[in-house]
Amino acid sequence: MKRRSFVKQTIIGGAVATALPTISKAITMNTAAAMNDFYELRVYTLKNETQQKLVEDYLQKAYIPAVKSHGIDHVGVFTELKPDGQTKIFVLTQYSTLDKIDSLQTVLDGDKTYQNLGAAYLNAPASAPAYERIESSLMKAFKNMPHLVAPAKTSRIFELRQYQSASEAAGKKKIEMFNDQGEIDIFKRLGFKPVFWGETVIGPLRPNLTYMITFDDLAAKDAHWKAFVADPQWKKISSVPEYADALLVSKITSTLLVPTAYSQV
Structure with missing residues (x-):
């Protein structure tokens, strides 16, 4: 009996040991899928076409x-549709977890291929810098749109909108309006094809939220916004006194962008 018990325990123990890595991987994948994305929005200020290239x-x-090899599938690269002088370059990188952000630089530092291919940029001398300045923001995706949605690869333009608020409380109230009062759903229903919504947790001009929507062309943009303003659900939400823009939004900026040929968004 003792021998039988030992054999039984050994078989069960071996099965558990074999299954644990698979179970652990599944839990990790499910946890990552349930978590909200994080986004880095990087804006390059340039002085000429040499720097842009x-x-x-x-x-x-x-x-x-390099970042694709690290499991990052979506990097959007955009230039301004109507630049005032030399265009800025906007780079949107999607991260499934904060761990991805933490480990990426270590990966890049040890990637010899990346270092060699990026040498002209990475090692640009002070006398001929690759750019004038980089401004970065780290955003956390909204709960009602937790993951980036890349649009179809067709001719399109993007609108990047930022809503600044006078206080953290006002900023949270505006986010509540998008999440809990159905404003995001209006955008989806009207065909704005939203790419992401994010609350800026690190970056300039806080508190603010930022989102990106996309259109076939300028005429489609105008038509979509006209439909939004006239939408009955939007009129109902915006008529609630506590959601008045005068209380929640101190400044709105809108930037029209076009994707580069190699953009993944």
């Missing part, structure tokens, strides 16, 4: 391939 070559040939 240097940054774009780096993004296309070095950065995007």
Whole structure:
């Protein structure tokens, strides 16, 4: 009996040991899927076309391939539709977890291919810098749109909108309006094809929220916004005194963008 009990325990123990890695992996994947995305929005200020080419070559040939190998599938790269002088470059990187952000730089530092392909950008001398300045924001996705949605690869324009608030409380109330009062659902129903909504947790001009929507062209943009303003559900939400823009939003900025040929968004 003792021998039989020992054999039984050994078999069960072996089965558990074999199954644990698979179970652990499944739990990790399910947990990651349930978590909200994080986004880095990086804005390059440039002074000329030479800098633009240097940054774009780096993004296309070095950065995007390297981060893809680290499990990051969506990097959007955009230029301004109507720049005032030299265009800025906007780079949106999607992270499934904060751990991805934490480990990425270590991965890049040890990636010799990345270092070689990005050398002109990474090692640009002070006398000929690759850019004038980089401004970065870290955002957490809204609960009612926890993951980035990349639109179809067709001719399109993007609108990047930022809502600044006078206080953290006002900013949270505006986020509540999008999440809990159905404002995000209106955008989806009317065909704005939203890419992401994010609350800025680190970055300039806080408190603010930022979101990105997309259109076929400028005429479609105008038509969609006209439909939004006239939408009965929007009129009902916006008529609630506690959700008045005068209380919740101190400034709105809108930037029209076009994706580069190699953009993954």
